[in-house]
Amino acid sequence: MFDVPPSEPVPFSETVIEAPGPEGVLQGTLVLPQNRTKPPVVLIVPGSGLIDRDGNMPGIQAATYRRLAHGLAAEGIGSLRIDKRGLFGSARAIRDPNAVTVKDYAADVVTWIGRIEEVADPSCVFLAGHSEGGLVALAAAGKLPSLSGIILLAAPGRPMAEVLEAQLKANPANAPFLDEAMAALARLKTAERFAVDTMPPPLQLMFRNAIQDYWTDLFSYDPAVLAGRVSQPLLVVQGMEDLQIGETDARALAGASDRAELVLLPGVNHMLKPVAKSGFAENLAAYGDPELPLAPGVVGSIAAFVAASCDG
Known part of the structure; x- marks a missing residue:
């Protein structure tokens, strides 16, 4: 068509x-x-x-x-x-x-x-x-x-957590902090909250505290x-x-x-x-x-x- x-x-x-x-x-x-x-x-x-x-x-x-x-x-x-x-x-x-x-x-x-x-x-x-x-x-x-x-x-x-995991792994630019990103996603799936100030800047933006509750809800x-x-x-x-x-x-x-x-x-x-x-x-x-x-x-x-x- x-x-x-x-x-x-x-x-x-x-x-x-x-x-x-x-x-x-x-x-x-x-x-x-x-x-x-x-x-x-x-x-x-x-x-x-x-x-x-x-x-x-x-x-x-x-x-x-x-x-x-x-x-x-x-x-x-x-x-x-x-x-x-x-x-x-x-x-x-x-x-x-x-x-x-x-x-x-x-x-x-x-x-x-x-x-x-x-x-x-x-x-x-x-x-x-x-x-x-x-x-x-x-x-x-x-x-x-x-x-x-x-x-x-x-x-x-x-589930969106799986989609994000795949997207992060597919981009070679994420290699230096990929393990940290995967760990953050795992914590959000269990509704755990965490500070982001010591994370690399891309992850600080992605996992900023203001949207952690939304991520957890979305992942459910x-x-x-x-x-x-x-x-x-x-x-x-x-x-x-x-x-x-x-x-x-x-x-x-x-x-x-x-x-x-x-x-x-x-x-x-x-x-x-x-x-x-x-x-x-x-x-x-x-x-x-x-x-x-x-x-x-x-x-x-x-x-x-x-x-x-x-x-x-």
């Missing part, structure tokens, strides 16, 4: 909307195609760290979620892309953006689904979680029986187990040039559900951008190129899944 540009652009509206958060508002951007009434709507759940609703983060202007939203609109599919509680447009939702759990993020997803149903009058609603957002989507799915389907984009299929989830509990249709999309998540993860997720569809995309990286089979540096450079479109097949596979799964 490939993303074929329509002969004429499909007009769409793009509106900032809000939803109630714990202490202040959550904020997102709703995109609705204007060529159909009661369109299906996809809630795009962002990945880890300081990533905004458009899919940008400090030093990496990938615009993945904005491009996904606009690509779906061209297929007659609406979307809502959101800022996580405590960050960017949702900064007022909580005082401390580090004082969060997967359960908190999942609760916000449930809130946003309610808002979509209020303001968009959709024919059906889907969750699309990217990277760590895939885990959040799976955690929320059990509380959303009315969902028409769940879409996992470059999502982990193992097994995405494949959650995928096995999903009753709705499940689409797993995985790029074959992903430096962070791999085919093994995608197959674990798809294999957990008898309603799953697996799409493996050659030449696609973690941010769903096209890359040649090249080195680490070239792959990372594609992360931060806002002019680089999404890879062929990304929007098309999602649009086909939505069309097949939507009851409306």
Whole structure:
């Protein structure tokens, strides 16, 4: 399946909307195609760290979620892309953006689904979680029986501690402090807290005290187990040039559900951008190129899944 540009652009509206958060508002951007009434709507759940609703983060202007939203609109599919509680447009939702759990993020997803149903009058609603957002989507799915389907984009299929261990081992630059990093991960898995001031600077940032509670909470989830509990249709999309998540993860997720569809995309990286089979540096450079479109097949596979799964 490939993303074929329509002969004429499909007009769409793009509106900032809000939803109630714990202490202040959550904020997102709703995109609705204007060529159909009661369109299906996809809630795009962002990945880890300081990533905004458009899919940008400090030093990496990938615009993945904005491009996904606009690509779906061209297929007659609406979307809502959101800022996580405590960050960017949702900064007022909580005082401390580090004082969060997967359960908190999942609760916000449930809130946003309610808002979509209020303001968009959709024919059906889907969750699309990217990277760590895939885990959040799976955690929320059990509380959303009315969902028409769940879409996992470059999502982990193992507990995140295992994913981080593999990522750290794969980068030769981590060799001088790899043993210390593995020991820190082991301590976090048992909810042990520790000072980081004597660690090498990269580990001080990764394991800083403010986010140790979040790491421990995150490590307690097994995405494949959650995928096995999903009753709705499940689409797993995985790029074959992903430096962070791999085919093994995608197959674990798809294999957990008898309603799953697996799409493996050659030449696609973690941010769903096209890359040649090249080195680490070239792959990372594609992360931060806002002019680089999404890879062929990304929007098309999602649009086909939505069309097949939507009851409306």
